[in-house]
Amino acid sequence: MRQVESQYNNRRYRLLQAYRNNKPRPQHVSPEGWQWLIRNLWMDDDFQKRSNQNSINRGKQEMGSKVGTRSIAQIAYDLTKLHEAAGIHQEKISSAPVPIVEHFALVLGRKPNHSRGVGIRVVNRVAEERIRLQVQIEASEQREAAARARRRSFFEQRL
Incomplete structure (x- = not known):
């Protein structure tokens, strides 16, 4: 019945x-x-009132719509907070060796297993662990390549 009503x-x-x-009128x-x-439905005063009220309500819904799990008002507040912090701490920010993403994390806060950033690799506990493991893997691959090269040179000297 819901499907029929919707259709x-x-x-x-x-x-x-x-x-x-x-x-033109549909065929x-x-x-x-x-x-x-036209006469009995769309020109009816009650229909007009409901239509106007629905338009107002849709406008309110759009104003309070959400982006992800945060409302537009929350995002605007966070952006204002970020600009204020940037203005106050401009010298510290520009001289700090901390990546910009870490500044976002400081201002916006962190969530477990959630990354916030500006489209570049962001920093959180999971990402930090993944980066640490990647560095270890790359280091072990380099050590392995160096050991192969030493072994190859050792065998070449013996021949």
């Missing part, structure tokens, strides 16, 4: 949009039915 509402909405945009709607919709 019915969608069909009525498409018809209303055609009427509002001054498009599947009889001329009498079209006139009835």
